Amino acid sequence: IQEPQLQGQDTGMQCEDDRTGIGVETLKRAFLDNLFYVQGKFPALATKHDYYMALAYTVRDRLLQRWVNTAAIYTQQGSRTVAYLSAEFLMGPHLGNNLINLGIYNQVQQAMTELKLDLKELLAKEEEPGLGNGGLGRLAACYLDSLASLEIPTLGYGIRYEFGIFDQLIRNGWQVEKTDKWLRYGNPWEIARPEWAVSVKFGGRTEAHKNAQGRYRVRWIPHKVVLGIPYDTPILGYKVNTANTLRLWKAEAPESFDFEAFNRGNYYGAVDQKVTSENLTKVLYPNDETYEGKQLRLEQQYFFVSCALQDMLRIMLRQKLPLEQFHEKFAVQLNDTHPAIAVAELMRLLLDEHDMDWEPAWEITQKTFGYTNHTLLPEALEKWSLKLFSSLLPRHLEIIYEINWRFLEQVRHKFGTDEGRIGRLSLIDENDGKFVRMAHLACVGSHKINGVAALHSELLQKTTLLDFYEFFPEKFTNITNGVTPRRWIVLSNPKLTNLITSCIGDNWIKHLEDVQRIETYAEDPGFQQEWQQIKRENKVNVAEILLDRTGVKVDPDSLFDIQVKRIHQYKRQHLNILHAITLYNQIKQNPNLDITPRTLIFAGKAAPGYYIAKLIIKLINSVAEVVNKDPDIGDRLKVVFLPDYNVKNSQPIYPAADLSEQISTAGKEASGTGNMKFAMNGALTIGTLDGTNIEIRNAVGAENFFLFGLTTEDVGALRLTGYRPREYYKENPQLKQAIDQIASGYFSHGDRSLFKPLVDLLLDKDPFMLMADYQPYIDCQQQVSQTYRDRDRWLQMSILNTARMGKFSSDRAIREYCQQIWKVQPVPVQLAAEKTGDG
Ligand code: Z15
Known part of the structure; x- marks a missing residue:
């Protein structure tokens, strides 16, 4: 050194x-x-x-x-190490963060x-390396920051996608996708480590043989082999010397040339193998919360998981640790089910490649893994058809059958022969067609299972994973998500950072609970004045960005009402738009109406194959077009869609918000993390009792939070008694007017067909109950407008929001993971000069 x-x-x-x-x-x-x-x-x-x-x-x-x-x-x-396995790491730009x-x-x-x-x-x-879709990938990035800041030895393992999440253009109001060529000009933050390449097998068949002791073992004869090359990025903690590693794997052909094919004169055939191998890590699947049963996706998952586990085994051998200590050396966290095949892969490596017996291998495996669930939405739960699974991973399927057989024996032992229960718990879904259920594999193969917010963990135990909860309740726990204050306050909002630090020092950056100390200033006029000034400057900044990117001029003194996140029906961007239309109609009906001026800002990507989400983007832009050019409206209402929402573009947004829209149907948003970024930066929340909104409201105080809408229980009850969305429409003139305008082509140059699918969905099925929540939402927004007029009250509420968000630092979340799940301790790092005291 x-x-x-x-x-x-x-x-x-x-x-x-x-x-x-x-x-x-x-x-x-x-x-x-x-x-x-x-x-x-x-x-x-x-x-x-x-x-x-x-x-x-x-x-x-x-x-x-x-x-x-x-x-x-x-x-x-030989420190105990966290291995965080995630198909996505949405790191955002590195330079600014590293400077901080x-x-x-x-x-x-x-x-x-x-x-x-x-x-x-x-x-x-x-x-920016856009190697993720949304909340799940960004959570992984916040957690790496906190792990390094808390001096916890960590390896992040994932995929080095050549093309990350697509760039979003808006053309004629529609989303258009463009390839994200993030590596085009080189990446100064990574170092390739070809010396640590590993091979990963696919397809083929298995055969039995006997080991030296005459015991049966299985050999896997694959159809093809792909090379995994690790690329390392340093992850520095905040004001510590700890720099951990994010290790992302790129797929390559084992030899860049198939010389046999080449010698036969088949030059193209030789290059072809290289091309197909490299396809594996070409592109990130752009779906958030919907799985597609695509072979390439399963190949990606297995590829990076196998690379990661082989890498851990290499590290153990180099440190001369016996493999029986695998779970003592590594705590491996499964970020959702995307890496859940790791359970079978670790078993395979221990059994087939390291000659271990089933029982010790299974004990090690269970002690190694923890599983974090991020959603209850059934369409997001991964299951792979047996046909695909067995053709790609024949040996893993055998291992999964064996795990399942032993598991269901235990279930029978505990509950007797309850075939219904056994069918529900089985790792194999046999309802229509046969599938491997990845969440079940993750549950059985892990010693801890956690949800990401109190409500979410409770619902997991009561619904989606109820049978597992009944079988091993001690495995279940909750760890409420958090976000890093380094990127989401210090880097994004330098002015607010300086104000807070000038009052209470800078300890809060490492210990966000400390930010509570600004509460004493919440009613101090001088402090309020500075607080307001900073918010205004942050809004002016965003107003310039909006003008530059969309050509729309907005008033920085209007209420900035912001919803930025992936576009999804359950997140209900279209409920927000119904409010915009309602405000528009109110002004049109009464041109002298003295309303609180608002700027509604939207941003977010829709999955390319998610038709209704794309139509919602078109609707936002169509409403914007009508509202923004109407002279009757003037500066009282503006609607803007900021294209290409990503980490970089989001950083100025949170500090500029007055109001944060967190309006998902209760029970659908597992946690949410944007809600935290807004509230930390002094935005007030309008939200439902969903995900972490509930905990944010408890922390900041019900009087400092705008609550509306059905509860999870209400949603369930209403669904049971027969939900009739059209009734709400018929009985509410404001709602009827808004929907009729959308249907009649008012926002689409007279085209009645454009939004018909959306209108029909809302009036006939309305799976996310916008019709039921419409009036409570409108009433709550009226409260928001009223409160905003009382500047002192609003400022006090804003300050209290920031002051009381300490719990939502990812440092707190990571401390909980370390204590409850990983059992890891900090390992401080000193630089050589500090140790010897010379220099
Ligand atoms: C994703 O971004 C989330 C859940 C998923 O199952 C997938 Cl596939 C992607 C999100 C949740 O929707 C969000 O509520 C949560 O805050 C986030 O994960 C991090 O836990």
């Missing part, structure tokens, strides 16, 4: 090391050096992108010092200013 030099000072006497120093002069020198030696440019020829790369490499050098030290200490100490966590944001800003460069412009050049 290289000995770093004295840091953070420009004494003039002693020169800082160019790769580790953090003084402004050193940073400038290192930056220009990287521009020259990495980008091969001098300033006169350099583009903004060259400057971004030079800065990224300057920051990377400082990360590497911590990363290498961390790796050395983990190896030396290194604690050098201000120095770098000054260094850039002195070089006549604008740090903001350079930050904007980064292509």
Whole structure:
């Protein structure tokens, strides 16, 4: 390990090391050096992108010092390690976050200013790695930040998709998808580790043989083999030296050339194998919460899981640990069922490749895994047809049958022969066609199962996983989600960060419960004034972004009412639009109406194959077109759809919100995490009793939260008694008018067919009960408008929201995972210079 030099000072006497120093002069020198030696440019020829790369490499050098030290200490100490398995990691841009966590944001800003460069412009050049769809992938990213900040040894394992979530364009009001070529200009944050490549088998058949002791073993003769190449990204914690690793796997052909085919003169055939292998990690499936039974998706899942487990076994062998200690070395978390095949794969590796017997292998496996469930929606629950499964993973199917057989024996032992119960618990669904149920495999193969919010965990135990809860209640627990305050407050909202820190110091950034201390200022006029000023400036910033990206001019003094998230029927963006239409009609009916001016902001992607979600985007844009150009409306109402919602584009949004829309049908949103990002930044929430909304409301106080709508119980009861959405429509003139306008072509240049599928769905089935919740929502929005007019009251509520959001830091969530599930301890990392005290 290289000995770093004295840091953070420009004494003039002693020169800082160019790769580790953090003084402004050193940073400038290192930056220009990287521009020259990495980008091969001098300033006169350099583009903004060259400057971004030079800065990224300057920051990377400082990360590497911590990363290498961390790796050395983990190896030396053989530390117990969390392995977080996730098909998605929605990391967002790295540069700004690393500047925050290194604690050098201000120095770098000054260094850039002195070089006549604008740090903001350079930050904007980064292509974000969009390797996730939404909440689940972003949660994984927040958790990696907290794990590193809490100094927990961690490996994140996932897939290095060549193309992440598509870029969204809006053309004529419709979503258009464009390939996300995030690697086009190179990725300075990753290092390939081809020396740790592993092979992954697919297809073929199995055969029996005897091992040295004469015991039966199984050999898998695959149809094809794919190589997994790891690409590592350092994940630095906040103001600690811990830099953990995100290890993403890329698929390659075992030999880039099939020489046999080549020698036969089949050049194309030889290259073909390379192409098919590399297809495996080409593209992220863009569905959030709907599974598609596609073979390539199952191949992706098995590919990265097998790579990850083989990598863990390699680490154990290198550290000379016996495989019987696998569960002591690694706590492996399954982020939803996407990596659930890991249960069968670890069994296969231990049994077939390491000659272990079933009982010890199964004990190790169960002690190794924890399973986090993220949804109750039946369409999201993964099941794979036996036909597909057996053709791709014949050995795993045998293992799953054996697990199932033994499990159902235990069930019979406990509950007797209750065929109904056994059918419901079986890992194989035989209802219509035969399928492997991945959630069942995850439950049986794990020692802990958790939901992501109190309500969600309760519903899991009472409904979706009831039979499992009855069989092993001790496995079940709740861990309410959290988000990292580093990205979602410090990086996104620097002005608010400075205000809070000037009042209570900066301890709150690591211990968000501490932010409670600003409560004493909630009614202080000076503090309120500054709070309001900051919100206004953040709104002006978003107003500029909206003008730039959509051409719509909005009034920063209007109420910013924001709903940003994936477009999904259960999230009910169309309920929000019905409110927009209602406000529009109220103004049209009474042109002098003195209403609270509002700007309704929407953003979010729809899965490309989700027709109704895409139609909802079209509806938002169609309503926007009519409302925004109507001179009767003026500045009192604007509706804007901001295209291409992603981590980067979202960061300015949360700090600019007055009102956060969290209006899912009760019982449908497992947790939600956007709700937390808004409330932390001082937005008030209008929301249903769903997911974490309930816990946010408990934390901030019912008087500081706008609650409306059916409860989960109401939803169930109404469904049972026979829900008739059309009745609400017939009996409510405002609602009827809004729906009739949509149906009659008022927002579609007279086209009555355009929104017909949506209107019919709402009036006939309305699976998410918008009709029932419409009037309570409108009434609640009226309360919001009233309250907003009382500026002091609103400001006080806003301050109290931020002050009371301490619980929703991902640091709290990760501490709970560490104590309840993973049983891991922090391993502090010191830099060589700190240990020896020289420099
Ligand atoms: C996803 O983003 C979520 C659940 C899923 O099952 C899938 Cl496949 C994707 C979301 C939940 O919808 C959201 O409520 C939750 O906050 C988030 O996971 C993180 O737990």
